Amino acid sequence: MRLVVYSIDTSGRRKGNIRVRYKKLVKIKKRVEKDDLTLTFQTKKDRACLLIRSISKKLSMSNRDSDHREDDLQSIILEQRRELMAAQALDSDLDFAFHLQLQEALAASLALQPSTSTSTSSIPEPHHTSTTTTENGGVSSFSVLQSDELEKLVQEVKDREASELEMRRVREDLNRRIHDEKFAREILRIPEDDWKEWGDNYEKPLPGEGCSKSKPVADNNNNDDDAVFRIYTKGLVSVEEIRGVKTALAGIGVAICDPNDNVIFQVRKPLVGNGMSKNAAEAKALIDGLNAAIALELKRVTVYFDYNPLYQFVSGRWPPKQRKIAVLVNQVTLLRKNFMYFNPKLVARNDVKFAFKLAKDAIVSQVTRPAESSHGNNLNEACVICLEDADVSRMFSVDGCLHRYCFSCMKQHVEVKLLHGMVPKCPHEGCKSELVVDSCRKFLPPKSIETMSQRIKEASIPVADKVYCPNPRCSELMSKSDILEYSKDFLDVERSGARKCVKCHGLFCIDCNVSWHSNMTCFTFKSLNPHPPAEDVKLKSLAxxxxxxxxxxxxxxxxxxxxxxxxxxxxxxxxxxxxxxxxxxxxxxxxxxxxxxxxxxxxxxxDFDEDDEDEDEDDEYYDSDSDYY
Incomplete structure (x- = not known):
């Protein structure tokens, strides 16, 4: 650390002007800030960048050696923590040095004043701060953020190690249970005479725990993969009320049982963002169940679910019509190849009670978590269109279907539909729920609200009942039935075709859709005006x-x-x-x-087809919709 000491010349003449000495003090402070603080911040920023580049380089090097990746990760975390602590200490020392220099400058300036005007007790004592705050956040905020990220990384590593350890323990316990059951069956098959002769010495330890001292059994099956395990899966979608707002929540439950229907592994997980449809939730529950079975190294499984469409999709009887569901079904097909035996079965709701309870608990946890959390106001939700996290207050729920999207995506969706002259509906594929104008005021500007109201009005009037005011400056849309009731108060509509516009109050003929021709029939008017208006002629010519x-x-x-x-x-x-x-x-x-x-x-x-033909043959196609989580 470089400590810059500034000396103040107090031998000059005293002018008795505090303002002059104050200006000198300001100049000194600016000099301190200019010569020392700016350099300090630049140095710490460079140091932070060097830390990040060093960590990235070490991480990339550690990824090359998979055998020592865990040890390298731990050493990198420890090294970065030490460097971070050193950077924080340097930041604190530099801040202390600045306050010390500032105190010396104040003391030198106050020394020029008469002794009766000030007191030495008024000079602030230097204080040693642990962090420095700057206008743009500074390096201290960066160090705090980096420290938080380090803590998260350490916690993630610990969680992953605990998960792997638990999975290993479950797998070993499962292997031991399978071994004990097979050993018990072998004992039952041993004849009574043989058992009396050498049964007391018969043993069969687990592989790796010892050598078998048993005599060979003729019908002994050495294959450990003959046990068929059971996988119960369930995906639920429910509409719950959170802080007075109805929200569609989804959760999945998976229960893996042994052949005797004893639960050996459970999965309970909420689905956030995507997966708000019944088909998707059921398919994702099945995918999680198969992944868990693969992690447990199970080879023979029977899958039970109570949802008939999923059973038809998996068995190949029905082809999925929705593209996203087809992607999920294809993923199930790929996972099936990891099993020697795979048998899907459709059962009643009571037969998947394990998985159903787990899925229900996953939904309940989403409802109770915001109420219990002290930071419930910051609850975020992922939009299934842009896949960005948005505050729950910035999510729009469509009336009727309760599909939820962020305000930004809904605004773009509605504006595009209005631009094409269509009534906007729910963006969800296949959903026919129409949007309510009052609800859309949350994210639409007033001009779009007016246009949307006009589109809804146009759609509500049958085509044969639509009529527009012939006045070019009005062109108000009306229905023949409504304008008939409106004109009865002013005109004799039973004998004539005269109507009155509800907006400009002008009279027009409902039969020939022109301004009202009083004392003249429609036939006479058309005879006197055989040629259409010039605007209509231009339009037909252009068409x-x-x-x-x-x-x-x-x-x-x-x-x-x-x-x-x-x-x-x-x-x-x-x-x-x-x-x-x-x-x-x-x-x-x-x-x-x-x-x-x-x-x-x-x-x-x-022009470009022939040039790109050869290049297109080598290109690979990646479907982004496969990432549904």
Missing amino acids: TRNLWRQCVKCNHMIELAEGCYHMTCRCGYEFCYNCGAEWKNKRAMCSCPLWDEDHIWLEQDR
């Missing part, structure tokens, strides 16, 4: 030139930019873009081709 199509149900103009000829209008009507024929049940009612190559293959794709 003809660009080959636009008009929906026969809502008259909405549609343009095919790219893709196939199967068009779905915003009103829900499906038709063929080529001939206009309707699509029913996802099938075309015409013989037109499904697509045109010019609309499928873009020009830039043509």
